[in-house]
Amino acid sequence: MIQTPYLLFLGDAPxxxxxxxxxxxxxxxxxxxxxxxxxxxxxADLGLTDMSLAExxxxxxxxxxxxxxxxxxxISQAWKKVLVEALEEGFDLASGxxxxxxxxxDLAAVARATGRTLHDVRVPSVxxxxxxxxxxxxxxxxxxxxxxxxxxxxxxxxxxxxMRQRGMKSTFRATGQTGILITxxxxxxxxxxxxxxxxxxxxxxxxNDPDHWDLLEGQGSLFHVSYSGVTMALIHGGQPDALIxxxxxxxxxxxxxxxxxxxxxETLRDTALPLARVANPECEVIAISVNTQHMDEAEARAxxxxxxxxxxxxxxxxxxxxxxxxxxxxxxx
Amino acid sequence: MIQTPYLLFLGDAPxxxxxxxxxxxxxxxxxxxxxxxxxxxxxADLGLTDMSLAExxxxxxxxxxxxxxxxxxxISQAWKKVLVEALEEGFDLASGxxxxxxxxxDLAAVARATGRTLHDVRVPSVxxxxxxxxxxxxxxxxxxxxxxxxxxxxxxxxxxxxMRQRGMKSTFRATGQTGILITxxxxxxxxxxxxxxxxxxxxxxxxNDPDHWDLLEGQGSLFHVSYSGVTMALIHGGQPDALIxxxxxxxxxxxxxxxxxxxxxETLRDTALPLARVANPECEVIAISVNTQHMDEAEARAxxxxxxxxxxxxxxxxxxxxxxxxxxxxxxx
Numbered sequence: 001m002i003q004t005p006y007l008l009f010l011g012d013a014p015x016x017x018x019x020x021x022x023x024x025x026x027x028x029x030x031x032x033x034x035x036x037x038x039x040x041x042x043x044a045d046l047g048l049t050d051m052s053l054a055e056x057x058x059x060x061x062x063x064x065x066x067x068x069x070x071x072x073x074x075i076s077q078a079w080k081k082v083l084v085e086a087l088e089e090g091f092d093l094a095s096g097x098x099x100x101x102x103x104x105x106d107l108a109a110v111a112r113a114t115g116r117t118l119h120d121v122r123v124p125s126v127x128x129x130x131x132x133x134x135x136x137x138x139x140x141x142x143x144x145x146x147x148x149x150x151x152x153x154x155x156x157x158x159x160x161x162x163m164r165q166r167g168m169k170s171t172f173r174a175t176g177q178t179g180i181l182i183t184x185x186x187x188x189x190x191x192x193x194x195x196x197x198x199x200x201x202x203x204x205x206x207x208n209d210p211d212h213w214d215l216l217e218g219q220g221s222l223f224h225v226s227y228s229g230v231t232m233a234l235i236h237g238g239q240p241d242a243l244i245x246x247x248x249x250x251x252x253x254x255x256x257x258x259x260x261x262x263x264x265x266e267t268l269r270d271t272a273l274p275l276a277r278v279a280n281p282e283c284e285v286i287a288i289s290v291n292t293q294h295m296d297e298a299e300a301r302a303x304x305x306x307x308x309x310x311x312x313x314x315x316x317x318x319x320x321x322x323x324x325x326x327x328x329x330x331x332x333x
Numbered sequence: 334m335i336q337t338p339y340l341l342f343l344g345d346a347p348x349x350x351x352x353x354x355x356x357x358x359x360x361x362x363x364x365x366x367x368x369x370x371x372x373x374x375x376x377a378d379l380g381l382t383d384m385s386l387a388e389x390x391x392x393x394x395x396x397x398x399x400x401x402x403x404x405x406x407x408i409s410q411a412w413k414k415v416l417v418e419a420l421e422e423g424f425d426l427a428s429g430x431x432x433x434x435x436x437x438x439d440l441a442a443v444a445r446a447t448g449r450t451l452h453d454v455r456v457p458s459v460x461x462x463x464x465x466x467x468x469x470x471x472x473x474x475x476x477x478x479x480x481x482x483x484x485x486x487x488x489x490x491x492x493x494x495x496m497r498q499r500g501m502k503s504t505f506r507a508t509g510q511t512g513i514l515i516t517x518x519x520x521x522x523x524x525x526x527x528x529x530x531x532x533x534x535x536x537x538x539x540x541n542d543p544d545h546w547d548l549l550e551g552q553g554s555l556f557h558v559s560y561s562g563v564t565m566a567l568i569h570g571g572q573p574d575a576l577i578x579x580x581x582x583x584x585x586x587x588x589x590x591x592x593x594x595x596x597x598x599e600t601l602r603d604t605a606l607p608l609a610r611v612a613n614p615e616c617e618v619i620a621i622s623v624n625t626q627h628m629d630e631a632e633a634r635a636x637x638x639x640x641x642x643x644x645x646x647x648x649x650x651x652x653x654x655x656x657x658x659x660x661x662x663x664x665x666x
Binding site: 130131132133134135189190191192193194195197198199222223225226227228229230231232233236237239254256257259260263271274275278279 | 463464465466467468522523524525526527528530531532555556558559560561562563564565566569570572587589590592593596604607608611612
């Protein structure tokens with residue numbers, strides 16, 4: 001568990017795209033961010049207060065989060081001066097980069113000397129059990145996609161925000177590094193050893209109140225041959241009560257797999273639901289979330305309406321039109 | 334890759350059951366075993382020549398394989414004297430135990446000093462790629478089960494033996510520690526990090542002759558919630574041309590999961606085949622392998638005949654009746 005609130009480190013980000021993690025924190029957990037730290041030449045700006053380390057410390061920040069991705073996931077030498085100083089000022093550090101903070105000798109040495117913690121959220125920090133398949137109390141919702149990167153995390157985040165606003169009991173459960181940094185907690189499922197994948201999801205989503213919903217962050221796709229095993233473990237370890245189908249209609253082939261065509265929403269439904277019912281016979285597909293970023297608004301509305309009629313399920317783009325329709329469907333479960 | 338042939342170390346095995354790995358080597362790769370090494374009190378006997386380390390060395394043995402499982406997977410102190418002596422005599426050591434040879438300080442030190450290799454086959458020794466899903470040449474057969482431990486490895490081993498006898502081109506591809514020790518090569522799939530599971534299977538089964546069959550060792554079951562992700566990765570990384578359905582008809586619940594009922598062979602077929610066709614549209618279910626160990630011979634024959642008629646597929650128990658019918662089905666592909 002990463003201590004909040006954060007100071008968001010944007011380093012020398014070449015553009016806003018590189019600051020994806022920081023943007024996610026600002027958008028989804030604004031209370032977690034007291035301000036932003038930018039180095040000379042930084043081209044990203046979240047619109048938060050620019051703070052020095054001392055100012056952020058005075059404002060209550062506990063952890064400096066690396067909210068920027070370098071090409072290659074490297075921890076740049078240009079950042080080191082700030083990171084070392086942050087440790088010495090009493091901040092923990094958190095990063096989702098491929099290269100680990102703990103593998104940088106200088107950072108590791110200063111962290112030891114100052115008693116601070118280095119959080120590398122790509123690496124599991126827990127010894128997970130093997131899944132036991134026992135029914136847990138409380139309810140669970142999982143977004144499954146026709147492909148990777150179709151908006152599964154966004155869908156769960158937007159539903160969680162809407163549910164909190166309505167006073168419903170919900171928790172977003174992060175299963176990837178961005179989600180972990182945003183919320184301060186979760187499991188890096190793609191880095192868990194095969195035998196323990198489903199068990200790590202059970203661990204992430206324990207017994208809860210009967211009217212509480214865990215919104216599990218989806219990963220991969222049953223139809224993406226590189227990562228389908230991770231998706232399968234999430235479906236069985238998560239034992240969802242509700243599935244939401246996620247789709248990006250303009251994609252011509254599976255992400256990174258030129259020879260593979262994305263399945264239809266019908267095929268996704270007919271594949272995912274029987275598999276989910278192995279772990280939870282009560283599971284239902286309740287709604288469809290469409291990523292319409294490559295359509296204009298009229299196209300997007302027409303696509304959603306046509307899909308809703310064809311599939312007989314509430315259908316929306318939560319980014320464009322809000323997550324209300326998805327939460328209505330969940331509340332009706 | 335483990336150097337063959339082996340001397341099979343049976344230690345102080347309390348019974349034959351504890352020598353499962355050694356029995357597998359003797360049965361499936363008899364040329365890999367020059368003899369057995371038994372300590373005082375050993376209750377297992379493979380019927381191989383009892384040899385001292387020096388005798389085995391003279392007979393050409395390169396590796397001492399720990400062919401016995403202790404309760405808890407421990408490397409017993411009583412074994413250490415022999416293991417250290419083996420290293421000093423020039424043997425490598427190989428083990429599939431949970432506790433690793435490399436974590437035993439004395440063994441690690443002697444291995445370093447003597448330049449010998451410690452093979453812990455539960456731990457991946459390769460940095461695997463992420464799966465790219467590209468079509469590979471050659472053919473692949475995968476056994477999928479209604480549950481774990483229904484005879485998937487045995488089925489593949491028996492088919493491989495039958496195919497060699499017929500002069501067909503085949504390779505058994507081990508995906509678990511027993512298979513790796515038997516053949517000297519393979520991947521410990523359940524110990525691979527999630528993101529690389531399917532990639533490790535692609536790595537295991539590369540391009541081959543058009544008429545060559547890889548017999549991939551199955552793992553887990555799509556219906557076993559603890560391990561289904563591993564099975565999924567094997568189906569997509571393996572891109573099988575042929576599936577064989579494996580079943581143990583008397584099992585009342587899924588192994589280790591009292592609340593879960595095994596699926597029917599029909600459900601297994603209808604679930605596994607569409608998923609396999611994501612990676613290989615040409616895939617077919619070609620035969621059924623039944624584990625009839627809890628039936629008498631008349632029952633077993635009746636069950637196979639009834640199943641063959643119902644499913645329209647060749648059906649046999651390869652342990653009891655030979656793998657001929659399964660290989661006939663493969664040859665007809």
